[in-house]
Amino acid sequence: MTSQQLIISGVGGQGILFITRLLAETAIAKELPVLTSETHGMAQRGGIVISHLKVGTFSSPLVRPGQADGLIALKPGNMKLHHPFLKPDGWITANAVEPSPLAGVVTIDADTLALQLGNPQAVNLIVLGRALSMGRFFCTKDEVAKVLRRKLNGKPAVLEGALAALAAGTGAA
C-alpha cells in the first residue's frame, strides 16, 4: 500500500493539523513522497477543519471527491459532510458515541476515553489509533509511535500521554 489518499476532519482546536503532520512525517520516514493541505486562520476558529493527506506520487495537494481511501472524522457530523470524498469502497473511522449501521464505518467514543485518560486533548490520537488498528493504512501504529517519540523527544510527560492515547484507540477495538 504505497499510495493512499486520506481526509482528516473535525473542528478547530481538535489537533487535526498535528495528526496530519504526524502521518506525513511517518510517510517520509518510510521514504514515501507526501503532500498535505491544511486549514488555517479564521476557518480554524471552531469551524470545520479539514486536511487532505496524499501519500505516493501526486502533484495536487487536494483530494478530489470520490478519490479518498479513508476518512478520519473527529466529530460525528463530519462523517456525512465529508463522505463524498470517499471511493465507493472507502472506509471511515469516526469519533462517535453510537456505532454506525453503515458498512465500512468504525466508531469509537474517543471523548469518553480521553476524559478517562484525564487528557481531553487526546481525542485526535485515540481516533487515529483506532483507524491504524484496522490495518488499511500506509503505515502501522508502531511506525507512527516511532515518529511520535522523535517529535516529542524531551517532553516525556506529553509523549507518555500521546502514546497512551494511541494505545487506547488501538485497544478499544
Next chain:
Amino acid sequence: MPEQQPILMQGNEAMARGLVENGCVVAASYPGTPASEILSAVDTWRKAEGANMHVEWAVNEKVAFEIAYAASQSGLRAATAMKQVGLNVASDPLMSAAYLGTVGGFVVISADDPGPHSSQTEQDSRLVAMQAKIPVLDPSSPAEAREMAGLAFQLSEEFGVPVMLRPTTRVCHASQDILLRPVQDLQRAADFRKDPKRWAATPKFRYELHVKLNQTLSRIAAYGPTAPRCLNRDPGTRRAVVASGVSAAHAREVASASGLWDSFAFYQVLQPYPLHIAFVEELRSAYDEVLVLEETVGVIEMQLRDYRRVQGKLSGFVPEAGELLPETIERLLPRFAGRPLPELPEAAPAAGKRPTLCPGCPHRASFYAIKKAAPTGIYPSDIGCYTLGVNLGGVDTVLCMGAAIGQAAGFYQAYRVTGQPRDIVATIGDSTFFHAGIPPLIDAVVQGARFVLVILDNSTTAMTGNQPTPSLGTPAGQAVDIASIVAGCGVKFCRSADPLNLPAFTALLKEAQAFSRDLGVAVVIAKSPCLVDKSVRHAKRPQAVVDAACTGCRYCTSQFECPALVYDEVSGKVLVDVMICSGCGVCLDVCPVKAIRQEGGKP
C-alpha cells in the same frame, strides 16, 4: 556524510527556507493568513543555521516593505511577506520601488487566498504586479515555492527590479517532503550608494525611470530561467493547456488520472507577468485552441490577446470567482478535449459549522457588554478574530484594517449633519490598532467625532498564530503603551479593564458612553490575554456547571454563543461541554436565572 532525509515542510516554511538558503539578510512581514508562517519560519531557519540576519514583525505591511526595500537599496538581499490584502497597504511603496528599482535582490511575497478561506477578497496579486510593472512568479507546490525564492533573487539582481513571488493558500498551507540545501553566505556588507537622481527622483526623472522600466520588462519577457515549460512531449495535437500556480498541479494530476495526458500539449507558466513573448508566438503558431487554467483572474489569458482561440476566465469557460478546484478542472479538461464527461461524484457541500470565538475568549465578553451598554448602537468593527463578533450581533461593519475608527467617525458625522446622534461603539484589536488605527483616531479627535472605541487588547495577533504586537515590547524590550498613544492622539477619556469581569466592564462602557455623547471620543481598553496564546500563563479555573434551575430559555446560547454551552434537546436544559469549557465564568453573569455556577477544584 550520511544521506539526508527529506523534511516535511509547509509551503510557507519552504519559501522561508529558499530565502535563507539564497542569502537573504533582512526579512520583514506583517501576519495575515495564508502568509503568516513565512516570517516565523525565516526566523527558525535563521536560528538553526546561525545566519546573520535581521528578521522582524513590522507594525504593518507598508513599514515591512520599506524596511526590506532599504536593505535592498544597500545592496543586500531582502524580502517582505504579506497576504494579498496586506499588499494593498504596501502598494504605495511598491509602485514607487518598481520605478526606482533595486540593488540587492528584493523579493515581495504576496500570498493570495482564492476561495477565499480567510480573507476579505479573492484579489489576484499578479494583477498588482502587472499594475506595478514588476515580474511575478507563481509556484505550483511547496518545493517549487522554495526554488522560486532563489530564482526571484536571481531575477531581481539580474534586472534591478523588485520581484513578486505569489503563492496561493494551497501552496502556502500544503506540506511536502523537501531536502535541505546549504545556506549561502554572500559575504555582502551594506553599502548604500547615494544617488538622489534615482533614490529621491522628482517627477521629471520618474518619467525616465518609467521608460527604462518598460524596456526592462520586455527583456524580462525573454528571460530563459523563468520561461514556460512544456510538461509533456508534444503529442501532435493542435490543442494546448496552459496552467500556472496550483492549478498546474491539479491539472497535471487530473489529466493523467483521466487518461487525457496525451490529448493536448501541457505548459506550465512560471512567470505569469510579463508573459514570455516567444511563448505567446509559439501558442499562436502551433495551436488552434488554448485552455488557460489560473487563479484568480485571467492574467495569462489577457496577455495572450487572441481571444478567438483562447478559452479561460474571460471567455466564460472557467469560473471567474472562487478556487479553481481539481474537481472543477476534472470537468473542464474533457470538455476542452472534446471528450464526453465521465460520471463524476458530486463535491462535498459547503461546511456546516461557522467559525466562532473560542470558549472563554475575552472578546465574547466585550461584545456582550457592548450590546448591554448600547443596545441600539452602531457597531463598526475591524479585521481579526473579533470579526467573529458578528455572530453575537456585536459587529455591524467590517471593511479593512483600521476602518472601524474611520467608519465610526464617518457614522458620527453622517448622523450629526442629517439626523439625531446615535450611540456608536467601535471595536479594534491591539495589533490592528497599531497597524492602521492611529491615523483615523487622530482624525476623529481633530474633527470632533463622538463615539466609544473599545480596543480589544489581548496583547497578541491571535487570528494568525499569536505573533507579537508592539505592546508586548519584544524583541527590543521596549513596549509601546496603547494608553499613552491614545492620550497622545488627544483623547480625554481612556480607561482599561478586564472584560471577563463583566459587571464592572459593562459599567465602565456606560461611563465611556456618557462621556462620548457630550465630549468626544472615549476609549476603553479591554485588556485580557488570548486563551490560545501559549506564551501567556493561563490560570486553571473551575469549569461552569448548569444546575436544575436552568429553564432552557436558551438566552445564553443565543446571546452569548459560547461553544461550551450546548442546548440539550432531551433534557430541555443547557449543558456545559467539559471538553472545551475554559472556566472563564462569564456565563455566570449572563444567565438570567443564575442557573450557572462554578464549583471549586479542578475540572
